[in-house]
Amino acid sequence: MLGLVPALAHAEWYQREEAIMGTRVAVELWSEDAALAARAMDTVFAEMRRTDELMSTYKPESQLSQVNAHAFERPVKVDREIIDVVTRSFEFSRMSNGAFDVTYASVGYLYDYRAHQRPTADQVAAALPAVDWRQVQVDPQASTIRFLKPGMRIDLGGIAKGYAVDRSIETLRSMGIAHAMVNAGGDTRLLGDRRGKPWIVGVRDPRNDGRMVTRLPLADEAISTSGDYERYFEEDGVRYHHILVPGTGESAREVRSVTILGADATQTDGLSTTVFVMGVERGMQLVSRLPGVEAVIVDRDGRIYYSDGLAPAE
Numbered sequence: 001m002l003g004l005v006p007a008l009a010h011a012e013w014y015q016r017e018e019a020i021m022g023t024r025v026a027v028e029l030w031s032e033d034a035a036l037a038a039r040a041m042d043t044v045f046a047e048m049r050r051t052d053e054l055m056s057t058y059k060p061e062s063q064l065s066q067v068n069a070h071a072f073e074r075p076v077k078v079d080r081e082i083i084d085v086v087t088r089s090f091e092f093s094r095m096s097n098g099a100f101d102v103t104y105a106s107v108g109y110l111y112d113y114r115a116h117q118r119p120t121a122d123q124v125a126a127a128l129p130a131v132d133w134r135q136v137q138v139d140p141q142a143s144t145i146r147f148l149k150p151g152m153r154i155d156l157g158g159i160a161k162g163y164a165v166d167r168s169i170e171t172l173r174s175m176g177i178a179h180a181m182v183n184a185g186g187d188t189r190l191l192g193d194r195r196g197k198p199w200i201v202g203v204r205d206p207r208n209d210g211r212m213v214t215r216l217p218l219a220d221e222a223i224s225t226s227g228d229y230e231r232y233f234e235e236d237g238v239r240y241h242h243i244l245v246p247g248t249g250e251s252a253r254e255v256r257s258v259t260i261l262g263a264d265a266t267q268t269d270g271l272s273t274t275v276f277v278m279g280v281e282r283g284m285q286l287v288s289r290l291p292g293v294e295a296v297i298v299d300r301d302g303r304i305y306y307s308d309g310l311a312p313a314e
Contacts, residue, residue: 016041020048021161022058023185029172030179030195044168045181046236051164052292054079055156057105061145067145068105068153070270074142075137082156082162083143085266086136087160093133100274105155106130111240118240122269124249127151131246157242162187162224162269169265177212177227186225186272190263193219200310206256206298214296218261224268226276227257243276259296260287261310267293280305 011032019023024148027044034227056062063078069075094099096144107127119127120238130151161184168182169189180191181199188197198217201314206227213280228251232241242250258276260268271293275283280299287295287307297305 001095014041016045018045018048020045021052021164021184024179024183025185026183027168028181029177029191031177036177040172040177041178043175045170047168047171048164049183051081051160053168054082055160057109057153057157058157064154064156065104069228071145072150072152075139075142075146077142077144081126082145083138083140084120085156085159085163086138086145086154086267087140088157088163089270090133090136092140092274094161094257096274096278098133098280099277100125100158100270101131102154102156102158103131103133103152104244104246104249105153105170106151108155108242108244109153111242113231113233113240113242116235118201118235128247128249131249143287145281152300153172156272158276159266159270160263162222163184165189165222165265165269172285186227186230187222187265188224190218190220192245203257203259203296208300216261216296216310221261222265223258223259223261224265224272225259226272228252228255228304229257235292243273245277252277252279254300255283256298256302258283258298261294263292271295286296290300 011055013030014037015028027041054062055064057064059216062081067076071131072091089102107124110123118212130149136149137148164186165182165187169191178192178194198219200215201218201223202212205213206229226243228239228241232239235243255276256313258272260271264270275295280297287293294309295307
């Protein structure tokens with residue numbers, strides 16, 4: 001009688017990408033089980049879609065859209081995750097003296113980058129009083145959010161993708177995946193290495209798509225980039241982009257891109273926007289105070305700055 005010889009596992013890298021949350025979401029992972037790899041990737045994309053359903057400002061039925069529609073009238077009940085992400089966003093607001101502020105959307109919604117439309121100076125002036133994260137009342141016990149000023153809106157676009165990436169990586173880890181990359185737009189988190197080699201992550205040239213200003217060997221790390229090339233239009237030689245200075249309601253102009261390395265993608269996502277608004281000097285000062293955080297900044301003239309832990313050897 002012949003015994004059946006079990007088939008050898010076919011270990012390999014698996015990749016997939018989809019358009020979710022208004023951006024390209026990509027997953028790459030190593031597995032010895034094709035069925036497990038498929039389930040794992042399905043789980044990541046489901047997590048991304050779920051976060052989008054909760055936190056998108058483009059979906060009127062999302063919980064965040066309901067907050068923006070009704071939170072000045074009354075406290076709006078939301079899932080615990082929104083409470084957690086909004087609360088985490090306040091940490092960046094505090095450490096940056098308001099350079100990061102999810103209520104920037106009170107002015108930001110007046111811009112339409114696809115249609116090349118921007119608000120007038122009078123419209124910005126009228127909307128600016130509603131930009132103040134300290135006027136957002138979060139009640140963790142009741143799981144509610146309330147606005148204390150009329151005209152307030154919040155947008156979690158500067159932190160929600162990083163949060164979804166982190167959730168995805170933790171899910172992959174719980175499923176037994178040891179080597180993976182999850183990327184959502186400018187936010188990436190790496191699980192392990194590339195089986196004995198580092199992941200090589202490129203920082204793109206903000207003015208030359210396809211070219212890199214540097215490449216970084218990484219493992220078990222998160223990396224996020226915020227750039228003035230993501231959503232923008234130009235008018236009379238001026239670039240209007242989506243990263244606004246909360247105090248003015250206008251596009252931040254000191255830098256072209258900021259890349260942050262850190263322990264988790266929620267942190268690097270929030271910090272890349274924060275440092276972009278703060279500029280080179282103040283931004284690098286903030287980075288230097290945060291353990292385990294590094295930065296690469298391309299300023300408005302194309303000069304490249306590295307934090308101390310990344311500075312190239314002379």
